[in-house]
Amino acid sequence: xxxxxxxxxxxxxxxxxxxxxxxxxxxxxxxxxxxxxxxxxxxxxxxxxxxxxxxxxxxxxxxxxxxxxxxxxxxxxxxxxxxxxxxxxxxxxxxxxxxxxxxxxxxxxxxxxxxxxxxxxxxxxxxxxxxxxxxxxxxxxxxxxxxxxxxxxxxxxxxxxxxxxxxxxxxxxxxxxxxxxxxxxxxxxxxxxxxxxxxxxxxxxxxxxxxxxxxxxxxxxxxxxxxxxxxxxxxxxxxxx
Amino acid sequence: xxxxxxxxxxxxxxxxxxxxxxxxxxxxxxxxxxxxxxxxxxxxxxxxxxxxxxxxxxxxxxxxxxxxxxxxxxxxxxxxxxxxxxxxxxxxxxxxxxxxxxxxxxxxxxxxxxxxxxxxxxxxxxxx
Numbered sequence: 001x002x003x004x005x006x007x008x009x010x011x012x013x014x015x016x017x018x019x020x021x022x023x024x025x026x027x028x029x030x031x032x033x034x035x036x037x038x039x040x041x042x043x044x045x046x047x048x049x050x051x052x053x054x055x056x057x058x059x060x061x062x063x064x065x066x067x068x069x070x071x072x073x074x075x076x077x078x079x080x081x082x083x084x085x086x087x088x089x090x091x092x093x094x095x096x097x098x099x100x101x102x103x104x105x106x107x108x109x110x111x112x113x114x115x116x117x118x119x120x121x122x123x124x125x126x127x128x129x130x131x132x133x134x135x136x137x138x139x140x141x142x143x144x145x146x147x148x149x150x151x152x153x154x155x156x157x158x159x160x161x162x163x164x165x166x167x168x169x170x171x172x173x174x175x176x177x178x179x180x181x182x183x184x185x186x187x188x189x190x191x192x193x194x195x196x197x198x199x200x201x202x203x204x205x206x207x208x209x210x211x212x213x214x215x216x217x218x219x220x221x222x223x224x225x226x227x228x229x230x231x232x233x234x235x236x237x238x239x240x241x
Numbered sequence: 242x243x244x245x246x247x248x249x250x251x252x253x254x255x256x257x258x259x260x261x262x263x264x265x266x267x268x269x270x271x272x273x274x275x276x277x278x279x280x281x282x283x284x285x286x287x288x289x290x291x292x293x294x295x296x297x298x299x300x301x302x303x304x305x306x307x308x309x310x311x312x313x314x315x316x317x318x319x320x321x322x323x324x325x326x327x328x329x330x331x332x333x334x335x336x337x338x339x340x341x342x343x344x345x346x347x348x349x350x351x352x353x354x355x356x357x358x359x360x361x362x363x364x365x366x367x368x369x
Contacts, residue, residue, distance in 0.1 A: 004281025006314050048317045051352055056310050058345045 013041035084153040086131060087138035095152030095160050100211050102150075102164040109172035109204040110218045111161040113141065113179065116197045116230040118157035125191065132190040137183060137198065144182040145175050159198075169204045176200040176233040184231060197231035204236070242290055245283060253279055254305060260290045263297060268304040268338075276311035284318055291326040299323070299331060301360075304338035304367075306346065320357045327359035338365045 005011060020034030082094040090098065102108050115121075115137060122130040134157065141159055142151045150162040161179070163172040180200055187195045201222030205214045217236050225234040242260040249255040254269030265287070273279040291299075301323060308316065320335075327333040337350035347364065354362035 004277040006277045006311055008277070008281075009318070044321070047356060048314065051317070051349075051356065052310055052313055054352070055313055055345070055349055058348065059307075062345055 010041060010045055013038055084138075087135055087153050089138050089142065089159065090150060090152035092152060092154050095150060095154065095162070096211060098150050099160075099162050099214075102162060103205055103209075103211055103214070106165045107168045107204070108214070109163045109168035109202060110214050111163065111172055111176045111179075112154070112201045112215075112218045112222045113159040113161070113176075113198050114222055114226065115157040116199055116226075121191070121194070121196070129190055133188050133196055136188040136190065137196065140182050141179050144179045149175060172202050172204065173233065173235060176202050180231065180233055199225035199230045200233040201225055202233060202235045242286065245286060256283060258283065258287065258290075260286070263294075264300045264302070266302040266304075268302075270307040271305055271312040272307065272309040273312065276309070276315045280312070280315035280319070284315065284322070287319065288322055291322055291331075294326060294329075294331050296330050297332070299326065299333045300336070301333060302336045302338070306340065306343070320353055320360065324357040324359050327361075333360045334363060335360050336363045336365050338367055340369060341366050342369050 017034050017038045020030050024030040024034065082090060084091045089095075099108065099110065115133070118130065118133070121133055134153075138151075138153065138159065141161070145151055145161050148165075150160075150164070152160045152162075154160045161172075161175065163175060177200075180198065184195065184197050187193065199222060201218045201220070201224070203214060203218035203221055205211075221234045221236045225232050228234065244260055245256055245258040247253070247256040249269040252270065252272045252274075254267050254271045257264075257266040257268075259265070271279075323333045323335070335353070337353070339346040339350060350362065350364060353360075
């Protein structure tokens with residue numbers, strides 16, 4: 001098998017021209033012939049090079065476009081991987097992941113929220129209305145809590161807020177109360193005759209306490225809020241409030 | 242002449258050059274490690290085949306979805322010899338397949354028509 005080169009014919013043309021240069025002294029005819037061949041080869045090379053560059057530019061442009069599409073797609077995938085599809089809040093896994101990271105670095109308080117009598121809404125008005133209520137509650141929680149608070153959907157009709165940095169204890173209590181009052185003040189648009197309220201458990205993480213224990217204690221506070229009549233904010237005993 | 246049949250790989254196209262039937266086909270993607278090594282012998286055999294042709298029809302089917310720069314250089318070599326065969330009195334029919342959404346391949350084909358006017362250029366649109 002012969003060894004091939006990308007510029008085989010061009011190298012051959014060059015070689016022929018060199019030979020003609022060396023040997024053509026006695027024959028101008030040989031020089032003319034060699035120059036003619038070389039100029040034809042050169043012309044072809046220029047034409048090919050022009051096409052090649054245009055083709056390569058086009059391909060590069062297509063690659064850039066494809067790359068931009070992929071980047072957009074990756075960002076969209078990352079977003080949907082981190083957010084709840086219905087409400088747009090952080091999903092449970094991402095919320096917990098962020099909570100763990102905050103707990104390692106600074107003071108943290110957790111607020112767990114459960115919509116009161118949500119099952120009734122679903123049973124009486126159907127799941128599409130239930131979904132609309134979840135979306136409405138999520139939007140109002142996020143507005144009332146503000147951008148500095150991580151807001152997530154923990155599952156079903158349960159939401160979580162994570163207050164971090166500084167005096168989280170009092171801030172978390174105020175945020176929870178503000179959220180509660182916001183929900184109580186106005187019924188969701190989809191159910192204008194039915195006020196929707198929620199119960200709140202609030203708890204500050206103790207020194208060195210992990211997320212799991214904080215979650216259990218906050219859930220207990222939420223349970224007590226439910227038990228004591230709903231539509232209220234209850235804080236953990238001892239560490240918090 | 243013996244035909245050349247190479248199945249497609251992840252970076253080289255399927256090659257089916259049936260010299261006896263005077264039908265040459267390339268299909269797939271082309272970005273071999275060395276385009277000169279991959280196409281060198283194929284082009285050599287094609288040159289031999291074309292040299293023995295007198296007033297014949299040759300069907301060339303190209304359905305490449307991607308080819309890198311060095312493959313392009315080798316393809317120019319192939320079209321150059323096909324064009325010369327056409328100038329020598331043969332009839333070369335180039336079926337140029339392109340994806341309806343891939344303008345790059347169509348544009349490249351149209352440039353081939355300009356550069357190699359003795360080859361009959363037949364654009365063939367593939368439905369996506």
